[in-house]
Amino acid sequence: MIKVINPGLQTTIQDYGRIGFYEVGMPPSGAMDKYSYRASNLLVGNDENAAVLEITYMGPVLEFQQDVTVAIAGGEIPPKINDQYVPMWETLEVKAGDVLSFDFVKQGARVYLAVAGGIEVPLIMESRSTYTLCGIGGFEGRPLQAEDHLKIGNANQSKIAIGTRISDELIPVFSKTNEIRVVVGLCSYRLTEESKKRFFSIDWTVTTEANRVGYRFKGERLNFVEREQPFGAGSNPSNVVDLGYPIGSIQVPDGVEPIALLNDAVTGGGYATICTIISTDLDKMAQIKTNEKVRFVAVDINEALEARKLYKDKINQMKKQVLGQIGGINHG
Amino acid sequence: MTRYEYGGDEFIFVELAEAMSLETNFKAMAITKALREKKVSGILDICPSNASYMIRFNPDLIHPDDLISKLKELEQDVTLENFEITARAVDVPILFEDPWTHEALMRFRDRHQDPTSTDIEYVAHTNGFQSKEDLIKSITDAPYLVSMIGFVPGLPWCYQMVPNEKQIEAPKYVRPRTYTPERAFGFGGSFAVIYPVQGAGGYQLFGTAAAPIFEKEQRLHDFKESMTFPRQGDVFRYRSISMEEYEDIRKQVENGEFRYLTKDITFKPKDVLENPNAFSESVIRRLYA
Numbered sequence: 001m002i003k004v005i006n007p008g009l010q011t012t013i014q015d016y017g018r019i020g021f022y023e024v025g026m027p028p029s030g031a032m033d034k035y036s037y038r039a040s041n042l043l044v045g046n047d048e049n050a051a052v053l054e055i056t057y058m059g060p061v062l063e064f065q066q067d068v069t070v071a072i073a074g075g076e077i078p079p080k081i082n083d084q085y086v087p088m089w090e091t092l093e094v095k096a097g098d099v100l101s102f103d104f105v106k107q108g109a110r111v112y113l114a115v116a117g118g119i120e121v122p123l124i125m126e127s128r129s130t131y132t133l134c135g136i137g138g139f140e141g142r143p144l145q146a147e148d149h150l151k152i153g154n155a156n157q158s159k160i161a162i163g164t165r166i167s168d169e170l171i172p173v174f175s176k177t178n179e180i181r182v183v184v185g186l187c188s189y190r191l192t193e194e195s196k197k198r199f200f201s202i203d204w205t206v207t208t209e210a211n212r213v214g215y216r217f218k219g220e221r222l223n224f225v226e227r228e229q230p231f232g233a234g235s236n237p238s239n240v241v242d243l244g245y246p247i248g249s250i251q252v253p254d255g256v257e258p259i260a261l262l263n264d265a266v267t268g269g270g271y272a273t274i275c276t277i278i279s280t281d282l283d284k285m286a287q288i289k290t291n292e293k294v295r296f297v298a299v300d301i302n303e304a305l306e307a308r309k310l311y312k313d314k315i316n317q318m319k320k321q322v323l324g325q326i327g328g329i330n331h332g
Numbered sequence: 333m334t335r336y337e338y339g340g341d342e343f344i345f346v347e348l349a350e351a352m353s354l355e356t357n358f359k360a361m362a363i364t365k366a367l368r369e370k371k372v373s374g375i376l377d378i379c380p381s382n383a384s385y386m387i388r389f390n391p392d393l394i395h396p397d398d399l400i401s402k403l404k405e406l407e408q409d410v411t412l413e414n415f416e417i418t419a420r421a422v423d424v425p426i427l428f429e430d431p432w433t434h435e436a437l438m439r440f441r442d443r444h445q446d447p448t449s450t451d452i453e454y455v456a457h458t459n460g461f462q463s464k465e466d467l468i469k470s471i472t473d474a475p476y477l478v479s480m481i482g483f484v485p486g487l488p489w490c491y492q493m494v495p496n497e498k499q500i501e502a503p504k505y506v507r508p509r510t511y512t513p514e515r516a517f518g519f520g521g522s523f524a525v526i527y528p529v530q531g532a533g534g535y536q537l538f539g540t541a542a543a544p545i546f547e548k549e550q551r552l553h554d555f556k557e558s559m560t561f562p563r564q565g566d567v568f569r570y571r572s573i574s575m576e577e578y579e580d581i582r583k584q585v586e587n588g589e590f591r592y593l594t595k596d597i598t599f600k601p602k603d604v605l606e607n608p609n610a611f612s613e614s615v616i617r618r619l620y621a
Contacts, residue, residue, distance in 0.1 A: 022377040025482040185337035232352025232522035235503040241352045244379045244386035246339030268482035276340035304341040
């Protein structure tokens with residue numbers, strides 16, 4: 001068991017996500033930075049979909065009530081065991097009675113804590129991920145609170161030696177100015193050519209509305225092509241007949257403040273979507289904080305697929321590094 | 333002209349038309365149903381929407397351009413000629429002008445087109461009805477097709493099965509509300525919706541549904557298989573109820589006994605399009621028989 005002494009700002013249980021229920025309006029939830037999530041699970045020998053803690057901005061204080069292997073990966077929110085700094089991106093050992101806490105966030109926004117065996121909570125629609133809006137999944141459908149006791153499961157496949165590390169070149173570097181790649185499309189025909197250009201040529205500032213549902217940006221007003229609104233769309237020029245929103249899609253309600261929809265977002269609605277963040281850059285988006293800057297960069301589908309391939313290569317290298325040490329493990 | 337668009341590297345969005353119509357919605361249903369039956373490997377989600385549909389896929393298993401080719405072929409092959417929908421006709425009790433949505437809409441008058449009236453008065457006026465009672469009559473006279481599910485789990489977008497000239501249209505709030513009560517019955521664009529859970533929202537608020545459409549505990553009979561009740565293709569008849577009936581239904585919900593009045597129906601979109609009035613009447617007859 002792990003006892004929550006202080007829950008931090010927002011700590012939730014997440015796994016790979018609740019995939020396959022988009023049709024009924026169920027967003028995937030799941031770890032927002034999948035790369036760091038995968039790294040943390042790998043380092044404790046868990047299977048790829050094991051549940052971990054996603055920690056946001058301010059870390060929790062946790063007391064371990066049993067000996068267990070853990071790993072912490074993601075944004076730089078420096079972890080301490082019994083007040084001694086311990087490395088991230090490395091397999092660590094904790095003993096019963098040890099207290100894990102975190103220092104102030106230095107870079108990034110979210111960090112993942114995996115324990116060997118995974119966090120054990122009931123599967124809801126095939127996932128342990130917390131979706132707070134509807135109060136399902138995770139620990140009673142909500143972020144952790146003080147006095148919660150977390151059970152450790154048996155989702156580990158292999159034993160990883162203490163001190164196993166992800167090498168530096170595979171550790172992402174987080175920054176306060178970011179390029180996020182998007183594929184233009186969906187209802188981008190609604191924006192004027194001028195506004196499309198402006199969208200890609202200014203630095204957007206992340207507002208205080210930046211959470212698991214989505215990120216809202218400040219910059220300048222964008223304009224829509226004038227038209228007589230089609231039947232059923234609603235009267236605002238940013239309205240369309242309600243449609244599905246891809247994860248990572250960006251909309252600009254009323255032309256003011258673009259919103260990027262993320263893991264816990266609404267699955268559809270009546271605003272024109274103009275582009276979609278490519279899957280690999282969703283991880284980066286998850287590590288950006290309020291007041292940091294984002295520049296959107298348009299890529300085509302082939303560049304997006306190429307980025308995806310490079311990303312998979314990195315994950316495979318990470319797997320080789322970690323699992324190679326125990327003599328070649330079964331999955332690739 | 334259909335638009336095939338990439339939604340990043342994991343989604344394809346297909347806009348069949350910019351405007352809403354029953355015909356377009358039926359077409360989206362027919363294409364997505366045919367796609368489902370094909371069991372194409374690499375497809376994760378098939379999400380039919382109002383006048384469009386969206387696919388989530390794994391590009392490691394199927395290249396987006398190959399998927400688009402398949403979808404284009406399907407669009408050519410699928411016709412509404414023999415397409416049949418098997419669904420449920422459902423009686424959905426609504427308390428119009430209830431105290432809870434009234435409280436919510438009064439809190440957000442500064443975000444509304446007409447701060448001096450209520451949402452239902454405003455929409456009655458902009459649609460040329462003599463009174464709000466006439467608007468309620470028009471909403472409850474003919475059933476609605478559940479044309480899309482989404483936004484949050486289980487929210488049904490419902491499009492009335494009436495000729496175009498009888499469709500009701502309403503703008504969405506100028507700025508969305510930050511609060512909408514659970515089970516609020518709203519109207520925006522040409523769609524009636526029920527908000528499954530409390531949250532933000534921009535549709536005009538007319539009333540409250542007595543029974544839930546989302547139940548995470550899955551206690552009620554209608555939720556044993558799924559936390560969400562509505563399914564695309566269902567035909568909802570919104571029925572205006574009194575406060576007494578509302579309170580009675582709430583009691584049934586609380587003690588776990590409530591069940592929606594439903595009838596299984598099979599219908600051809602072609603028949604609906606040819607004579608929506610006749611179809612609506614037959615559904616209502618069957619539902620309350």
